Amino acid sequence: MALVWAVKLVLFLWLFNVLPSSQGKGNFNEFRYPFIKRASTFPSASSSSSSGHNNVYDYIVVGGGTAGCPLASTLSQKFNVLVLERGGVPFANSNVSFLRNFHIALADTSPTSASQAFISTDGVINARARVLGGGTSINAGFYTRASTRFVKSVGWDAKLVNESYPWIEKQIVHQPKLEPWQVALRDSLLDVGISPFNGFTYDHLYGTKVGGTIFDRFGRRHTAAELLSSGNPQKLTVLVYATVQRIVFDTSGKRPKAVGVIFKDENGNQHEAVLADKPQNEVILSSGAIGSPQMLLLSGIGPKADLEKLNIPVVLDNKFVGKGMADNPMNAIFVPSNKAEKQTLIQTVGITKMGVYIEASSGFSQSMDSIQCHHGIMSAEIGQLSTIPPKQRTPEAVQAYIRRKRNLPHEAFKGGFILEKIAYPISKGDLSLVNTNVDDNPSVTFNYFSHPYDLQRCVDGIRVATKLVQSEHFTNYTRCNKETVEKVLNSSVEANVNLIPKHTNDTKSLEQFCKDTVITIWHYHGGAHVGTVVSPQHKVLGVDRVRVVDSSTFSESPGTNPQATVMMMGRYFGAKILRERLGRAAGI
Ligand SMILES: Cc1cc2nc3c(=O)[nH]c(=O)nc-3n(C[C@H](O)[C@H](O)[C@H](O)COP(=O)(O)OP(=O)(O)OC[C@H]3O[C@@H](n4cnc5c(N)ncnc54)[C@H](O)[C@@H]3O)c2cc1C
Known part of the structure; x- marks a missing residue:
């Protein structure tokens, strides 16, 4: 009997991957799918010719992230696809896999962490993914679609968009079990007039709603990496620990033409992956809003003077690369509670008509x-x-x-946050290289609140948040006395973590509070905009055979939270490309 139970336990651990392991360490189930391999297994030019292996690809996708995984999976239905991802796999990484470890992954600043920290020149601590699945492997999991206005504004085919979202949802999205902190937010939002209540929906509707999540009911994360399982294993190769250093161009013709990429493996050895010689084949950058502009610059596409300063051979002078970077500023009010709150990330959202979104999280750090x-x-x-x-x-x-x-x-960690963040910030900044090492973060500036309309909306949002804190749904629930606004705001200033000098006891000015306590909700975007860097089809202007498909192409972050639309975009562009190349034979 004991043996039977032992076998069952081992089976359970194997199935659910609960054996903890940090990224980079070996595990028998680490790679999950046979087409995922370490970068060092890439055959060198000499070994590939001697073994007769055809080492060329129709598509090379740089970055196996939120957009890159669904894109590669879809393209592999008909074409040979190579995905190069600089991070490791998410599957057996407990920091990635469990909701309870959300903040631990972000706090891990080691070189093998799934999250690479960066600090914008504004003094705000931020994070970018460095793992297969990209942002979906380290994010807060909230899943909600873009507004129909957004889809119209970017000129996408609405029918294909509406077919592409469910492709994601069927595979990795769940309805959350609404926890008390989120119920309190829902009810207080309705009390202050952010109505109607739209129930559980993926749609972007004014009022209060409950959205989807990529965490299942066991708190286990499902990432974009799982979308690779819909790919064609015969035509898909995914290399992890494969850091692309630059795109290689043939500049002998009229227009520069991408022919492949140079990447390094986990041992630091360089390799070249090559595109098969057809005009439609492409290198597709899906390296994220920091990684894709960085890759264009490292490959010689960007402002000429900046490239020359770093001795990067100029392939194309384009002053817009890295420009128009934006990050939706978030400000939070800490709400203390006299009992331990269950940990929740985002489940409920208030979508106001004043360009402000309200969300909440609770119960960090009690384990x-x-x-x-x-x-x-x-x-x-x-x-x-x-x-x-x-x-x-x-x-x-x-x-x-x-x-x-x-x-x-432990009581010091009781409570939760009410967050307000502004939609489509008008304040913009930029990104530039500090050196030519792809492992180093570029310099990024977001200029939070440099536009007065953004600051005004923050003030309006904080006013709503303070009403919510004082509503009976929170005071009853937390069983705290009605906190004075002053006290709550002051403790929020003290609790805040950014590197901006603080003005405690100056909370009478909500403008100052907004500036002092600005943090990120990690929805940064831009740097490779449609119209200035890429065409409406996302092809890089002025060169052949390079596209960008990720959040760097956005002029605004879609929906209240972008991951649904970024994943959808990967599927959408994959399907579009197949249809354009193959017509009916695409079968999609
Ligand atoms: C902490 C956090 C919480 C968030 N919470 C939410 C949320 O709850 N809901 C929501 O909708 N959105 C959330 N977001 C935002 C959302 O996750 C991102 O907007 C989205 O994942 C961006 O997708 P992307 O494809 O543009 O980039 P990514 O998903 O970051 O993909 C880029 C990939 O490229 C790889 N890469 C970069 N450079 C190279 C290179 N040189 N060579 C090889 N590979 C490279 C990276 O390792 C990464 O895997 C959150 C983000 C973070 C960081």
Whole structure:
């Protein structure tokens, strides 16, 4: 009997991958699909010719992220596709796989982390994915479609859009079990007039709604990497730990033409992947809003003077590459509670008519894992460190913070946040290279609130949030006394983690509160816009055989949260390309 149970337990652990392992460490089930391999297995030119292996591809997708996975999966139905992803696999990585570890993945600043931290020049701590599945492997999981206005504005075929969303939803999206903190948000939103209640829906509708999630009812994450399983395993190769360094161009003709890419494997050895010699074959950049503009610049497409400063041979002078970067600013109010709140990320959203979205999260950091975890300067929770001026946040201060944190009573982590974030920010910034090392983050500036309309909307959003905090749904639920607005805002300033100097006790000015406590909801976008860098078909202007399909092409972040539309976009462009090349024979 004991043996039977032992076998069952092993089977369970195997099926659900609960064996913890950090990214990069081996695990018998690590790669899940046979077409996923380490970059070092890529056959070198000499070995491929001697083995007769045809080492050329119809499509090379740079970045196996949110858009890259559904795109590659779809293209592989008919064409040979190579995906090159710089990170590892998400499947056996417990930091990625479980909702409860959301903030631990973000706090892991090691070189093998699934999340690569960056700090914009604005002083806001941010993160970009470095793992197969991209943002879907480290994000908060909330799934909601773009508005019909957005789809019209980008000129996509509405019928194909409406076929592409369900392709994603059937595979990895779930209806959440609404937790009490999210119920309190729903009811208080309706009380303050953000109505009607639209129930559980993926659609973008004014009022209050419950959206989908890529976490299942066990809190297990389902990522865009799972969409690869719909691909054709005979025609799909996915290499992980494959960091693309540049696109290779043939510049001997009238227009520069992409012929392949140079990438390095996990041992630092370089390889060249080559496109088969057909005019329609392409390198497709799906490296994200930081990675794709960075890759264009490293490949010689960008502002000439900037490229020359770094001795990058200029393939095409385009002053718009890296321009128009935007990030939806988020400001949060910390709501203390006298009992432990269950951890929730986002489930409910209020879509207002004033260009502000309201969401909530709760219950971070109560697990023992989390209390002991080294969050250091990247803490995504109540940051004791944030009370120290930025220049004094030395490694010693971080160590002292960790020691203090271990001794803190669990109660210190009780409560949750009400978040407000502004839709389509008008404030824009830019991205530029600091060096030619692809592993290093480029310099990114978002200029949060540089446009007065953005600041005004933040103030309006915080006003709504303070009403919500005082509504009986929160005060009853948290069993806290009716907090004074002043007290709540002050504790939010202290709890905030960015590197911007703070003005506590100046919360009378909500403008100052917004500027001091701005953080990110990680919906940054832009840098390779349609019209200036890519065509409406997302082909890079002025060169042949390069496209960009990811969030770098957006002028605004779609919906209240973008991942649904970014995944849909991967499927959409895959289907479009197949139809354009094959007509009816595309079968899609
Ligand atoms: C912490 C966090 C929370 C979020 N929460 C939500 C949420 O709840 N709901 C929501 O809708 N959205 C959320 N988002 C936003 C959403 O996840 C992103 O907008 C979306 O994933 C971006 O997709 P992408 O395809 O543009 O880029 P990514 O998904 O980042 O894909 C880019 C991929 O390219 C790879 N890459 C980059 N450079 C190279 C290179 N040189 N060589 C090889 N590979 C490379 C990267 O490793 C990555 O895998 C969140 C994002 C983050 C970071």
